[in-house]
Amino acid sequence: MLSLSGITKRYGDRFLFQDVVLQVNRGDRLGLVGPNGAGKTTLFKIILGEETADAGEITFQRGFRVGYLPQENAPATDETVLDLATAISPEFAEVRRKVRNWDQLHPDDIDPHDNLHERYREMSGYQVEIKAGQVLRGLGFRERDFHRPLREMSGGWVMRAWLARLLVQEPDLMLLDEPTNHLDLESLLWLQDYLAAYPGAIFFTSHDREFLNRLAGFIIEVRQCRVLRYRGNYEDYLAQREAAAEQLAAAFKNQQREIARLMRFVERFRAKNTKATQAQAKLRQIDRMEKIAAPEAEENGLAFRFPQPVRSGQRVIQLKNVRLAYGANVVYEDLNFEAQRGQRIVLVGANGAGKSTLLKLLAGVLPPQAGERLLGYQTHAGYYSQYRLEMLRPERTVLEEALDTPQAVTEVFARTVLGGFRFTDDDVFKPVRVLSGGEKSRLALVKLLLDPPNLLLMDEPTTHLDMASTDALLAALDQFEGTIIFISHDVYFIRSLANHVVRVQDGRLTHYPGDYQYYVEKSAADAKAVASPSAPLPAAAPTEERPLNAARERRRLAAEERNARSRARREQQALVARLEEEIGALEKRQAELTRELESPETYSAPGAAVAINREMREILDRLSAAIAEWEAAAHRLAEIDREVLIETKARKQT
DSSP states (O other): OEEEEEEEEEETTEEEEEEEEEEEOTTOEEEEEOOTTSSHHHHHHHHHTSSOOSEEEEEEOTTOOEEEEOSSOOOOOSSBHHHHHHOSSHHHHHHHHHHHTGGGOOGGGOOTTOOHHHHHHHTTHHHHHHHHHHHHHHTTOOGGGTTSBGGGSOHHHHHHHHHHHHHHHOOSEEEEESTTTTOOHHHHHHHHHHHHTOSSEEEEEOSOHHHHHHHOSEEEEEETBEEEEEESOHHHHHHHHHHHHHHHHHHHHHHHHHHHHHHHHHHHHTTOTTTHHHHHHHHHHHHHSOOOOOOOOOOOOOOOOOOOOOOOOSEEEEEEEEEEEETTEEEEEEEEEEEETTOEEEEEOSTTSSHHHHHHHHHTSSOOSEEEEEEOTTOOEEEEOSSGGGTSOTTSBHHHHHHOSSSOOOHHHHHHHHHHTTOOGGGGGSBGGGOOHHHHHHHHHHHHHHSOOSEEEEESTTTTOOHHHHHHHHHHHHHOOSEEEEEOSOHHHHHHHOSEEEEEETTEEEEEOSOHHHHHHHHHHHHHHHHSOOOOOOOOOOOSSSTTHHHHHHHHHHHHHHHHHHHHHHHHHHHHHHHHHHHHHHHHHHHHHHHHHHOGGGGGSTTHHHHHHHHHHHHHHHHHHHHHHHHHHHHHHHHHHHHHHHHHHHHHHO
C-alpha cells in the first residue's frame, strides 16, 4: 500500500532522520513512538506531501486514500457537526447540501438533466448519515449537538468532530496524531474497539500506553535519526528494545576490550625491530574492524517525589446531603460521599455525568447550594484542574508562578524544583501564556510540590504529558502517602494507581471497592444480570385446601410489577419531554445572545457586552447540566423499554 525508501530529513545541520525504510501493508496497526521533537509529526507530514524529504522516495498503491487527524488546531467553521462528519468528499458534501436544501434552491441552481436524489442514493448518502450518527454518538456527541455549528464548540469537541469525519470516510490508511487527547474514558474505549475492527491500515502516535498495547501490531520507533520497526505491541517493544540494548552494550564492551588488548601489544612492541611488523599488523586489524557505536545514553526524563505530607485523620473528606443545581436543573441532590486516608479513588462515567463537578465540590471550587463539605483532621487539599490555566495566571512568568504558593520558598529552591521539570536557564522567565500544554501541566505539578497536600484531587493529570513524564508522575504518586481522588481517560494510569472506583451516573454514585479490573468485571456482571430475565421461581404444588392460591398470587404480583413499570415509563417520558423543551429554549436563548454579541450596536452601550457574556455563561452552565440530565433520563427510559421487551418475550414463551 505505502512504501518509504531512503527518506532523509534535516533542518540546517541537524538531521531529524536518515535513510528511513518503511512498508505499510493493508490492515497494519503501526504505533509510532519516540521522544518529543524526534520527528513523528514531520514523518506524517512527509507521507501526506505537506513537507518534502531531502532524499528518498514515497510510493503509493494506485487509488490509495490517506486520511489524517492532526494533534490539535483543526478548523472550527460555520458548518454543523453532522455536516462535517458526512463531508467524506467535496462532491458528496455538495450533493448532500443540495438534497437537504432542495426546497430553497433557485431554479438556476438545478440541472434538469441531473437526478440529484438518485445520485445521492447511488453515493449511499442515507447510509453515510446513519453511520455518521453512530460514530458521533460513540465519540460522546448528543443528538442535539449534531446540528450545532462547530464555531460554538470547544477545541476538544471540534477535534472529536474531525475524528468522526475521518472514521466515516474510511480511508485505506489513517494517520492519527494523538487521537485520544480530547476523549473521555467512555469515548476512548469505544474508539479502541472501533479501530480494532477497522478494515484499513492505521498509523498512529499516542502517549496512552494501554491504547498502544490494545491496538498496535508493530511499534515504529523514531530515535536519534533512525526509524526502527518492532513486532508486537508497546510492552513487546519495550522488552525487545531492552534485550537489544543489552546485546549492543555487551558487544561494544567486548570490542573495546579486544581493541585495548591489541593496543597494549602495539604499545609494548612497536619500538622493537623484531616485533614492529607484528605491531603494525595489529594496528591494521583494529582499522579493519567494523566499529560498534557506544550505547546511546537515555534522554533525561522527569524524576521527582511528592514531599510526604502531614498525616491526616482516617476520614479525609465528606460531602453530606449536598445539592448542586443550575437553575431548575439538578445535578446532585442529597449527595453523600466519603474518602478514607490512603484511598486512591478514580471517578468514572459517561461524558457529562458530573465527574469534574464532583471533583470541584470536593476541592471547594464549587460551593454546594445545600449540605456541607467537611475536611477531616489535618486535611490539606490540592486541586489539579483539567484546565491548567485555572491554576495558573497567563501574564506571570514561570518563576513568578512557582513562587506564588502559601508556603514561603526561596527563589533558589523554586528554580531547583523547576529544573527537575525541564524548566532550565531562561525558561523560567517565559510568560505562562506561551507555554505548551505539556509545559503548563509540568508547571501545575511544580505548584503542587511546592505546597504539598495530603489530599490530591486531580482532573486528567496525564493530558499533554508524554510517556516518560506520565511514568515519572506514576512513580511519584506510588510513593505518595496521602489520599488521591482523580479522573483520567488513560487506562494504563488508572490500572496502575486506582484501588477504588466510583461510577458517577444520573446524579448517583456507585462504589466498587477494588481496582479497575474489579470494576470492569463487576459492572459487566451487573449489566448482564439486568439484561437477562430472572429465572422463574419453581411453582409449589397446589394443595387440596387451596389449589391455585400460589399461582394466583404470582400473577397478581406480576401485574403489580407491570403497572409500576408503566407508571415509571410515563414519568420518565414526561421528564425527557420536559428536558427536551427546556434544552430547546436554552439553545434558542444561546443563539439570540450569540447574535447580540456579533452585532456592533451591542458595544455602543456601556456594560451591555459584559452583561450578555455573563448571561451566556449562565446559559451554557444550565445547558450543560440539562443535557447531562436528559442523557440520564433517556438512558433510564431505554432501560425500562428493554425490561418491558424482555418481560413480553418471557410471557410469550410461557
